[in-house]
Amino acid sequence: MALIDTGVQAPTRRELLHAIGVMGGASLLYQAMESMGHAAESQFKGPPNLQGARPGASVLVLGAGLAGMLAAIELRKAGYKVEILEYNNRPGGRNWSLYGGDTYTELGGAVQQVGFAKGNYLNPGAWRIPYHHRTILHYCKAFGVALEPFMQLNHQALVHNSKAFGGKPQRYRELAADWDGNVAELLAKAIDNKGLDSELRAEDRDRLKEALRDWGLLDKNMRYSKGLRSSRRRGYDRPLGGGVDAEPIASTPFAFGDLLDARIGGIVAQHMENQHQTTMFQPVGGMGMIGKAFGKQVEGLIRYGAKVTKIDQSGGAVTATYTDIASGETRTAKADYCVCTIPLGILSQIEVDASPGLLAAIAAVPYSNSVKVGLEMKTRFWEDDEAIYGGISYTDQPIAQISYPSGGLHSAGPGVILGAYTFGPASYKFAGMAPEERVRTALEMGAVFHPGRYKEQFSNGVAVAWSRVPFTLGCCAQWNEATRKEHYQTLCAVDDRIVLAGEHASYVGCWMEGALLSSLDAITRLHTRALEA
Amino acid sequence: MIKTLLRCLVLVAVPALCAPAIAAEPAAPHPGEKVYREVCQACHMANAKGAEGAGRITALAGNSNLAYPEYPISIVTGGKGAMPWFRGQLSDQQIADVIGYVRTHFGNKYKGKVTAAMVVENGAPVQLRDER
Numbered sequence: 205m206a207l208i209d210t211g212v213q214a215p216t217r218r219e220l221l222h223a224i225g226v227m228g229g230a231s232l233l234y235q236a237m238e239s240m241g242h243a244a245e246s247q248f249k250g251p252p253n254l255q256g257a258r259p260g261a262s263v264l265v266l267g268a269g270l271a272g273m274l275a276a277i278e279l280r281k282a283g284y285k286v287e288i289l290e291y292n293n294r295p296g297g298r299n300w301s302l303y304g305g306d307t308y309t310e311l312g313g314a315v316q317q318v319g320f321a322k323g324n325y326l327n328p329g330a331w332r333i334p335y336h337h338r339t340i341l342h343y344c345k346a347f348g349v350a351l352e353p354f355m356q357l358n359h360q361a362l363v364h365n366s367k368a369f370g371g372k373p374q375r376y377r378e379l380a381a382d383w384d385g386n387v388a389e390l391l392a393k394a395i396d397n398k399g400l401d402s403e404l405r406a407e408d409r410d411r412l413k414e415a416l417r418d419w420g421l422l423d424k425n426m427r428y429s430k431g432l433r434s435s436r437r438r439g440y441d442r443p444l445g446g447g448v449d450a451e452p453i454a455s456t457p458f459a460f461g462d463l464l465d466a467r468i469g470g471i472v473a474q475h476m477e478n479q480h481q482t483t484m485f486q487p488v489g490g491m492g493m494i495g496k497a498f499g500k501q502v503e504g505l506i507r508y509g510a511k512v513t514k515i516d517q518s519g520g521a522v523t524a525t526y527t528d529i530a531s532g533e534t535r536t537a538k539a540d541y542c543v544c545t546i547p548l549g550i551l552s553q554i555e556v557d558a559s560p561g562l563l564a565a566i567a568a569v570p571y572s573n574s575v576k577v578g579l580e581m582k583t584r585f586w587e588d589d590e591a592i593y594g595g596i597s598y599t600d601q602p603i604a605q606i607s608y609p610s611g612g613l614h615s616a617g618p619g620v621i622l623g624a625y626t627f628g629p630a631s632y633k634f635a636g637m638a639p640e641e642r643v644r645t646a647l648e649m650g651a652v653f654h655p656g657r658y659k660e661q662f663s664n665g666v667a668v669a670w671s672r673v674p675f676t677l678g679c680c681a682q683w684n685e686a687t688r689k690e691h692y693q694t695l696c697a698v699d700d701r702i703v704l705a706g707e708h709a710s711y712v713g714c715w716m717e718g719a720l721l722s723s724l725d726a727i728t729r730l731h732t733r734a735l736e737a
Numbered sequence: 738m739i740k741t742l743l744r745c746l747v748l749v750a751v752p753a754l755c756a757p758a759i760a761a762e763p764a765a766p767h768p769g770e771k772v773y774r775e776v777c778q779a780c781h782m783a784n785a786k787g788a789e790g791a792g793r794i795t796a797l798a799g800n801s802n803l804a805y806p807e808y809p810i811s812i813v814t815g816g817k818g819a820m821p822w823f824r825g826q827l828s829d830q831q832i833a834d835v836i837g838y839v840r841t842h843f844g845n846k847y848k849g850k851v852t853a854a855m856v857v858e859n860g861a862p863v864q865l866r867d868e869r
Contacts, residue, residue: 553792570821632779677790684864
């Protein structure tokens with residue numbers, strides 16, 4: 205990681221790209237950027253524009269989630285006759301919002317009536333869209349889904365760690381400012397103590413110190429200290445005002461040990477991931493708007509309430525046997541080809557006529573679990589009292605985080621807080637509770653952020669445990685290095701007349717983008733196969 | 738399999754070996770109860786009867802596959818279908834405890850103590866849960 209350069213004055217990337225842009229125009233510039241690793245944040249190359257299906261050729265799509273519906277939309281454009289079978293009575297799959305008046309029955313039979321006010325919702329599954337998820341963004345625009353910013357990082361939100369600050373939550377802004385300031389000071393000390401002499405030339409050490417002074421807001425002695433300079437970032441005890449008491453009063457930074465106790469480094473890192481970087485989006489009115497918009501595109505093609513029990517591909521066609529849930533009747537649907545988007549945990553229980561390799565791949569991937577809890581509050585007290593507009597407060601309790609609604613900012617009336625988004629063991633603990641106990645526990649734990657308001661302003665809640673979701677039996681496909689190596693390519697390959705698609709057949713696992721990219725790739729290969737037949 | 742049969746024979750032939758485990762304090766909760774409640778019941782339900790939607794969650798209540806501990810050990814440590822592996826998430830002792838608990842509750846009356854050593858002997862090796 206030595207910063208000592210070789211002395212060769214090569215042009216910078218920017219200089220080179222500018223020269224290419226001037227000489228060759230935009231498309232050449234784009235090509236050059238791609239080959240240099242820029243502009244390569246997405247594998248989306250635009251809609252597949254498939255054409256020339258053989259007359260009368262048909263495709264059966266299993267599952268009306270985003271992957272299945274996109275397959276249907278694009279294959280129909282190519283000239284295929286398309287039919288979709290869907291277990292639920294709505295389009296969207298894990299793209300889903302629960303609104304007031306909705307009823308949700310989980311596995312085990314617990315029924316929840318959602319009591320949210322009009323316009324409020326919980327997104328049990330997908331809830332945010334990164335700016336570089338170009339596929340989902342493209343189709344949102346194409347299908348008229350209005351988007352608004354999703355607040356990921358909010359400096360005014362809180363961080364709670366039961367082992368730091370006596371269990372009292374602190375502002376992200378103060379913690380993050382103090383983290384950077386302290387790290388900058390320590391690095392500057394390391395330079396002064398000759399700790400970096402073997403890594404840096406003298407002039408680079410000086411330049412780094414200069415940068416650290418700006419980055420960490422260090423004082424003239426290269427210390428991160430109490431003063432108006434550090435307060436510019438972490439906030440003041442008395443903020444800047446007008447008139448006689450206008451002069452600000454500096455705030456006091458936290459001790460570095462407390463920051464380590466609060467594990468603020470890990471929280472800061474949350475927001476740094478490319479999947480969480482600015483800008484993030486959400487649909488206006490709930491994530492489920494996307495599923496509805498896709499559903500509109502394939503209106504009349506979906507057979508709802510169809511539980512697939514068998515997939516056969518003998519005799520030059522694909523035949524799916526399914527139970528029509530409403531009547532209990534066993535029926536079949538037949539087509540030349542099949543795009544199967546059924547989650548692997550369910551597909552592994554269905555009799556599938558496919559190669560042993562594909563069957564092994566289907567059976568090899570377990571599903572993760574997660575629990576989300578929506579808590580409706582009578583007022584938006586986090587905005588009115590604390591100026592928190594959207595964003596996430598983190599805790600080391602099992603609820604992991606609470607998220608304030610990014611929609612309807614600064615409006616009056618009730619708002620829904622995401623009161624829990626669990627990971628790992630906490631998901632199982634929460635999922636094992638009855639829904640009302642999950643809501644009660646989330647409320648109890650979340651109250652640490654807003655004592656005196658959280659429980660007092662609560663009006664009603666809903667909780668979705670993904671291990672008990674009837675149409676998935678889990679949250680997302682949970683690959684690891686070994687299973688990827690052994691099964692991933694087989695899982696994606698066209699198996700005679702069947703191809704699988706969904707987030708499980710992607711490396712963008714658990715994101716809508718992965719489902720869509722997988723779908724586009726799968727249908728492109730299936731179309732090629734159909735034309736070669 | 739031979740190993741399984743031998744263990745059965747031993748257990749049948751020497752019931753005294755099993756007796757202390759069965760005669761545990763009736764008031765003390767079974768050590769596997771907490772693990773069941775905080776992990777297994779997320780899917781298999783509090784009554785261990787499982788459930789059915791688009792797919793099925795196996796009922797552990799009255800389940801004849803629990804007759805020999807080797808089978809549930811292989812499932813809990815190695816996973817099956819949508820069910821992830823739990824070796825590495827739970828200790829071998831916790832896995833032994835919860836299997837022992839399920840084999841003796843929910844209408845199951847299988848004899849024989851399940852030990853951490855049996856989990857070591859019959860379990861799948863620890864696998865990473867890299868992603869999500």
